[in-house]
Amino acid sequence: MLRKRALLICIGAVVLCAAGIALAAAVKVTLEPFPAGSPIEPGASGQAVLNYAKGADKTEVQVNCKGLKPDSDYVVYLKTGGTFDLIGKFITNSKGNGHLHASLAGDRSADLPVAVNNRAGATVLLSP
Numbered sequence: 001m002l003r004k005r006a007l008l009i010c011i012g013a014v015v016l017c018a019a020g021i022a023l024a025a026a027v028k029v030t031l032e033p034f035p036a037g038s039p040i041e042p043g044a045s046g047q048a049v050l051n052y053a054k055g056a057d058k059t060e061v062q063v064n065c066k067g068l069k070p071d072s073d074y075v076v077y078l079k080t081g082g083t084f085d086l087i088g089k090f091i092t093n094s095k096g097n098g099h100l101h102a103s104l105a106g107d108r109s110a111d112l113p114v115a116v117n118n119r120a121g122a123t124v125l126l127s128p
Contacts, residue, residue, distance in 0.1 A: 043067035
């Protein structure tokens with residue numbers, strides 16, 4: 001009985017540790033039309049989530065946008081050091097909604113701002 005209880009406690013501890021690794025604190029930012037005051041695409045908005053998983057030493061990046069131009073190409077960048085690094089591309093659907101998921105090596109959760117640029121290279125959405 002004591003061995004069985006000890007085994008269950010060990011299993012529970014392992015599960016909790018694994019959950020802690022997988023559920024690291026996520027950084028959530030709002031993507032706002034850019035430039036402020038006279039945005040290129042005034043109805044656009046979005047959100048980005050950067051979630052670092054210590055155990056895997058990678059950052060999962062989710063970007064969701066709406067109100068962009070329908071059926072159009074967009075590029076997502078993260079600022080690292082003083083430069084913006086391209087992390088991926090997406091194409092909006094017929095309603096102007098777009099989504100990007102990227103898995104990046106290391107802890108990139110502090111690499112802000114997040115920028116979404118249109119095909120012409122102009123920044124449409126930017127996080128603080």
